[in-house]
Amino acid sequence: MxxxxxxxxxxxxxxxxxxxxxxxxxxxxxxxxxxxxxxxxxxxxxxxxxxxxxxxxxxxxxxxxxxxxxxxxxxxxxxxxxxxxxxxxxxxxxxxxxxxxxxxxxxxxxxxxxxxxxxxxxxxxxxxxxxxxATITSFGPILLSKVLGLNATQESVLGLIFHWADSRGLALLDLKDLRAVIAHLLSDEGKAELKGIGGVSAATAGVILRALTNLEADGGDTFFxxxxxxxxxxxxxxxxxxxxxxxxxxxxxxxxxxxxxxxxxxxxxxxxxxxxxxxxxxxxxxxxxxxxxxxxxxxxxxxxxxxxxxxxxxxxxxxxxxxxxxxxxxxxxxxxxxxxxxxxxxxxxxxxxxxxxxxxxxxxxxxxxxxxxxxxxxxxxxxxxxxxxxxxxxxxxxxxxxxxxxxxxxxxxxxxxxxxxxxxxxSGLQAKYGPTIDRESAYEKLNAKVLVEQAAPQASAPVPTAKKEKEEPGMVQEVLGNSAVKSFLRSAASAAGREITRSIFGTARRKR
Ligand SMILES: Nc1ncnc2c1ncn2[C@@H]1O[C@H](COP(=O)(O)OP(=O)(O)OP(=O)(O)O)[C@@H](O)[C@H]1O
Ligand SMILES: [Mg+2]
The missing domain is CATH 3.40.50.300 (P-loop containing nucleotide triphosphate hydrolases)
Incomplete structure (x- = not known):
């Protein structure tokens, strides 16, 4: 038995x-x-x-x-x-x-x-x-909205602001870059462009600006x-x-x-x-x-x-x-x-x-x-x-x-x-990541009043350009439930090369 x-x-x-x-x-x-x-x-x-x-x-x-x-x-x-x-x-x-x-x-x-x-x-x-x-550019608007505690309307406005910066090849490396871009769009010379983005009210842009300032004051900015x-x-x-x-x-x-x-x-x-x-x-x-x-x-x-x-x-x-x-x-x-x-x-x-x-x-x-x-x-x-x-x-x-x-x-x-x-x-990583780097980005460009359209040509532009999703177009499509993200990709197709493309979460990746 x-x-x-x-x-x-x-x-x-x-x-x-x-x-x-x-x-x-x-x-x-x-x-x-x-x-x-x-x-x-x-x-x-x-x-x-x-x-x-x-x-x-x-x-x-x-x-x-x-x-x-x-x-x-x-x-x-x-x-x-x-x-x-x-x-x-x-x-x-x-x-x-x-x-x-x-x-x-x-x-x-x-x-x-x-x-x-x-x-x-x-x-x-x-x-x-x-x-x-992480850079603001690669962090993307959806995640940043979460960090800033923005509502759905403000989230989509932030998406449009990113889109504007992406399409102008303006690198948003840190918070001051994003603040500079928003300040520019709210300024006399930027107003027309703000209108051009569509659906962005100066009041909402102002709310986002304040949220960014709060985040900075709170010391929450050193990782951007x-x-x-x-x-x-x-x-x-x-x-x-x-x-x-x-x-x-x-x-x-x-x-x-x-x-x-x-x-x-x-x-x-x-x-x-x-x-x-x-x-x-x-x-x-x-x-x-x-x-x-x-x-x-x-x-x-x-x-x-x-x-x-x-x-x-x-x-x-x-x-x-x-x-x-x-x-x-x-x-x-x-x-x-x-x-x-x-x-x-x-x-x-x-x-x-x-x-x-x-x-x-x-x-x-x-x-x-x-x-x-x-x-x-x-x-x-x-x-x-x-x-x-x-x-x-x-x-x-x-x-x-x-x-x-x-x-x-x-x-x-x-x-x-x-x-x-x-x-x-x-740690062996200390040499690589210890010191903060502050290279030319949106803040410097806008401050120098360098017109975006005259920005350095692509080859020398230190702009993080995400790699184009060529391997899995089907998958990327599947990922894009979000209309803001969709519009990023659409525009990326129309102005090849200089723009920053975004995929999951609207995050972007620099070229390696
Ligand atoms: N697998 C285990 N082996 C040995 N001791 C354990 C084990 N799991 C739990 N303990 C004992 O229980 C205690 C509490 O466990 P632990 O810290 O993992 O709980 P927790 O669920 O993470 O609690 P909290 O929600 O407060 O973080 C430990 O300090 C340890 O003494
Ligand atoms: Mg625990």
């Missing part, structure tokens, strides 16, 4: 892989973890995206840490934001204690301390990491400018084959959530522009993790949400995986949620009627399970436990698994601001 397979083993059978996988932990049934019943995400499925959710203190950040360090070990670069400062420990080997040892035993993990290569970066020059910048981040610096693999983890140290900027979350979205859109189609992959080219990702969708415009959905949908084919991390899965729009193949749901609270509603909704997103009462399970998970379902190597949802998560092998704590500063100062 063969022994019947235990429910834990039966679930784990759904997680068996031929290729490499990230080990999440082991199956828990009736309160007992079975160290031999492994729960894992196939590495080849990491570009099918995922969600990590759970109430505060339930283990989300440690789960991110477990995933990031294994990706790095498998040779996959990772980009993530260190919102609370507790992820810097990824760079150091962890320390063991009774809890770690008992978790290692429960999860069948031959735990040994190990740190990963971490590049500490910051948005702009005010942080403790290597400064990362040059040198702009080169996406290949986020895709680095060490000589020993391990992937580099780029950690955005937010520090003070954690108080400006819209700013940094929008900036991270730009980085993702920029990577989309930069990366070629990847076809079938055995591991992702990069995994991008949005912690506190509800911030991305707070007060977001329809145009913005549509573009997030499109980016997430399309970037998979470039071999990039995106993981959203949030307290409530309901913080994330349904259209985005439906794109996420892996779900790691830590404990949810069910205190209020709203909590209860969110809980029932979450339960409905899972495959059916005979083993667990999901509503009860989701409210009684222990710290560092989660309800998991992922995509198998064949792309089918795996059985629902109450999972005891592994303990991170890296340090479960911050390494502190001094150590982060020291690492950033010693």
């Amino acid at each position: 063969t022994e019947p397979v235990s429910p834990a083993r039966e679930i784990a059978a759904g997680y068996a892989t031929d290729g490499a996988a990230l080990e999440l932990g082991t199956v828990v049934v009736e309160g007992m973890a079975d160290p031999s019943a492994k729960v894992r995400i196939p590495l080849a499925m990491m570009n099918r995206h995922g969600l990590i959710a759970g109430a505060t203190g339930t283990g989300k950040t440690k789960t991110l840490q477990v995933i990031a360090e294994q990706l790095s070990a498998a040779g996959v670069p990772v980009v993530m934001a260190d919102i609370k400062g507790d992820l810097s420990g990824l760079s150091r080997p962890g320390t063991t204690n009774d809890k770690v040892a008992s978790r290692a035993a429960d999860t069948g993990d031959d735990w040994t301390p190990a740190g990963s290569t971490v590049e500490f970066v910051s948005l702009g020059t005010e942080g403790i990491g290597v400064p990362i910048r 400018g040059e040198p702009e981040i080169d996406p290949s610096d986020l895709l680095r693999v060490n000589a020993d084959g391990t992937g580099v983890i780029t950690l955005f140290e937010l520090g003070q900027q954690a108080a400006r959530p819209v700013l940094f979350s929008t900036f991270l979205m730009w980085i993702l859109a920029d990577l989309f522009e930069f990366l070629p189609e990847a076809g079938d992959i055995d591991k992702p080219k990069l995994v991008f993790i949005f912690d506190e990702s509800h911030l991305l969708f707070t007060d977001s415009s329809k145009a913005f949400e549509e573009q997030v959905v499109q980016t997430v949908k399309l970037i998979r084919s470039k071999g990039v995986g995106v993981f959203f991390c949030s307290q409530q899965p309901t913080d994330i729009p349904n259209e985005v949620l439906s794109q996420l193949g892996a779900r790691i749901q830590h404990a949810l609270r069910a205190f209020t009627p709203d909590d209860q509603k969110a809980l029932s909704k979450t339960v409905r997103t899972y495959p059916t399970t005979k083993t667990y009462d999901l509503e009860e399970a989701l409210t009684s998970l222990g710290t560092g436990e989660a309800i998991v379902t992922v995509l198998s190597e064949k792309g089918a949802p795996t059985p629902v698994a109450w999972t005891m998560l592994r303990a991170p092998r890296s340090l479960m704590d911050t390494i502190g601001p001094d150590a982060i500063t020291a690492a950033a100062t010693a």
